[in-house]
Amino acid sequence: MAGARSTGASFARTPVPADRRTGEPTLIAVATDRKTSSATEDDALAIQRLTARWRVQVEPVPWDAPADWGRYAAVLIRSTWDYHLRPSAFLAWAELVERSGAVLWNPASVVRWNADKRYLADLARAGVPVIPTERIPRGTTVQLGQLLERLGWEQAIVKPAVSAGSYRTVRLGPDDLGDSAPLIRAILEETDALVQPFLPEVCSEGEWSFIYFADGNGALAFSHAVLKRPAPADFRVQSDYGGTAEAVAPPPSLLRQADAAVATIARLAPGPLLYARIDGVVSAGTHGPAGTLLLMEAELIEPALFFATDAGAADRFADAVARRLALAPA
Incomplete structure (x- = not known):
């Protein structure tokens, strides 16, 4: 599954020379x-x-x-x-x-x-297919039932705008609004909240992660991919919640979509990238044309890079x- 396939997105490169005067590592x-x-x-x-x-x-x-x-x-x-x-x-x-x-x-x-998921709006404006996202400002009182009805979403995911590892992330539908209200209030006391449709494809087909590294020529090159699945009756794919990840070779059409998304991310990012991981789901046709890779996250800070799933990933x-x-x- 290894690849030296570059996205073609260029960014400023400033090689940092090692100090070899002392011979120290x-x-x-x-x-x-x-x-x-x-x-x-x-x-x-x-x-x-x-x-x-x-x-x-x-x-x-x-x-x-x-x-x-x-x-x-x-x-x-x-x-x-x-x-x-x-x-x-x-x-x-x-x-x-x-x-x-x-x-x-x-x-x-x-x-x-x-760090703040407002970058998703930047990517959507640039043409990247992004999961629909409603942002609720901090301190706002929101009627989620009315919001879901207006958006036509049966179930939604609510999370803080600054979060990681499914921290304070909840899946809810009309019957869950009362139980979830205290958590949502707590989120909005500290930060903005994001509301996104729950995508059943996460549970049925899995969530893709595509990993890229700088290729030395001013672009990001695809390295490897994994398909993550949640535990039964859960929606979170992280291992802390029983999720699993397996190495999978993405179909060429899907990899082309990932490459295009990463090229846009590299262009919009305000600095050169050494690594990037993008997470997404293949739409079944509800929130985008069937077969579209819907971006859920661009992980540029501290993503797990799944080195163990690909023999050449650590060397790359x-x-x-x-x-x-x-x-x-x-």
Whole structure:
């Protein structure tokens, strides 16, 4: 399933040369959270390939630890999976890393753009097929029953505009509005909320994830894809809720749609991308023409990259890092 297929989307490239004057390995930090203070098992696969092939030293560091980020040539955002709980602090940290002189991937400007799901509206305006999304401003009192009736949606997904890992994400229909009201009020006390139609295709066919890495020529290249499925009677595909992910080779027509979406994302993103993952569902015809890949998320901050599902994925990621840092072979 490996691919060197580039999207054709170009972005500014600024290779960061390694300092070879001392002969010391280039120092790279992998940013985690305190719960996953060491690299995840999946990320460790990429770190192993990076350190085996290139003269580097990699250190996992919790993003909110008192660290001297200027010691590192680069900081790779990986399992910072609590950032949505303190988004202002996380954005300030990303800017701090860059001020220290370390290169951050993906950059702070991209983190800021991608942290709030208002970017979905940017992509929709640019022509990317995006799942229909209604944004409810913070502090608003909303009658969800009336909203669903107006939109013609039998069931909907409600989530915070800044969220990750299905945090405070609820599926509801007309019979669930009363039980869900306290959670929705809590969301709107802190941030905007998003309302999207529930897509049964997630449960029947699965949710696709397409992973891309910088190709060294100013574009993003497709690496591999997985198909994620929720546990029975659930709608969330994350492993924390019993979801599964399997390696699947996407049909050519579907990959072309993913490539086009990623090309637009790379064009609109306010900084160069080292990696990107897009999540979507193939429409059965209700919210888009049948066979259309409906984008649900563009994951540019701390996505799981599913290295374990593809034999060459860790090497492709390591190559992307090595090109950006002009690393010396091990």
